[in-house]
Amino acid sequence: MKTVVVGAGGISNAWLPVLKTAGVAVAGIVDLDPARAKAQAEKYALSPVISTDLKKALRTIRPDFVLDLTIPDAHCSVTCTALRAGYPVLGEKPMAQSMAQARRMVKASEDAGKLYMVSQSRRYVDVHAGLARFVASGKFGALTALNCAFYIGAHFGGFRDEMDSPLILDMAIHHFDLARMISRADPVAVYAKEFNPRGS
Template sequence: MRFRTVPSGAADPLRVVIVGAGGMGRAWLATVADSPDTTLTGIADLDVALARRAADAAGLPDLPVGTDAVALARQTGAQAMINVTVPEAHHPVTTAALFAGLPVLGEKPAAENVSRALSLAAAAEVTGELFMVSQSRRWNPQLARLREMVARLGRIGTVSTSFFRSERFGGFRERMAYPLLVDMAIHAFDSARFLLGAEPVTAYCQSYNPPWSWYAGDANATVVFEMDGGTRYVYDGSWCSPGAPTSWNGAWRVSGEMGTASWDGDHDPILDAEGQTGQPTGPPYSGIAGALQVFVRALRTGEPPSGEVHENVMSLAMVESAVRSAASGRLERVDDVLRQAHAQALRDETRAEVRDALAGWSSARDALTGVSRSRSAGTGRR
């Protein structure tokens, strides 16, 4: 998607406001404050005292705080917003920012469901502002090296991720119906799309809760996705599996025509393929600092970044397809999930111009993969 560029440089760093002062908001606060590419202008949270405490804890007692992120951005001259609120607030906060002329870098997931995420993709089209989702694993240099190895394996048969940990979070995760699928698996699903450069076609999932689980919902899930091109992606995970924990990134195996690549999630990946030697280089950045660097560079150059909302939504569609299959017990088609989410987005949309943009899409899949947008290029506000 074409979007408005925002020039910045060493002498003129991008002025950024953060919204959301919870656990992850504090991590972003430290990252933005440390980056030579950005100047932090303020932090907003519905709980303004929490925002104040977060700023104080970061050694920034004079940092402006507020409850309304757009108002704070205006008061402090911010040029962009980082949205680190809870998933339910992603849609209203990001929509308000885009319509106020602010590009947004948002924490995953894009929104609380695919329908709301489609609305955000349409809002980005209408406003011509960049909305990039920070899916932090995308910026892991080891994953990038694994991706380069995968490109040397010829056709790919199966990709698998094992994720087995024993986590006692307390709070909302222990009350969710599908905590592993909804709160965690999106990282792996997004990484699988990134590794393969392929999109999901179907999902079959069995999710369940072992008898010793301390979660109310299903802490275990096994999902098989068919990706376009025929590769199968298998995700096998648990959040209540005592002993021998895998990495937070999961343990990966990619089986291809010419060999196998594997990654334990914490160390350099290993390539076992005839005639292939040498370790690929990978990008020079990682984690949320990497996402911030990529966001600033995209605003300078106008090059769509990895994680641009249209490109990101399919990872959320994988989560919803897996949950739907877990509930129905059947194989689910991702296009059915997208079609229903598109219809829901049209029903729920309150902004006429966003509804018009959604109505102009031939299908959600076409819009997300660029087909509709290339047909209607030039219809954005800017």
């Protein structure tokens, strides 16, 4: 298979080696900043088409799928562009920056008849997978409630510093998805309230 990777930032360091191991050819890297795309290609000894124009890259390369590794606010436009051009998309979390964007993405996938899926990478971390297996084994008894306390000062620099609610928008999806996996249930309602500790 061959793919076009869109977004050559931090998380591409997790994906590019895995694609190589899986035998997926990185035929193109698209980024608004071509220097980033070029640097990542060199770092991983790849020779893809480097572009800032996704539509043009898709026309030239005709990949089997598109990998959307852009920032959350760009997921909707990048993913919809790829789907409308007829290509399936595997994207990074979070799916989108708003419900309206998420709905547009689902519609673009349905209209095109092409798969759009979001990576749920934390499901494959050993401790999470082990905990899910243990709960599923029943040795623990029936699950009544599941709690997760997550505190982090998400000052990583980059796009999260520009977001109004980086924990809820960018990070909490990991724990929410793990709760789905461990409980083997889908949500029926969600309530969220955010606050900043004094001095943060």
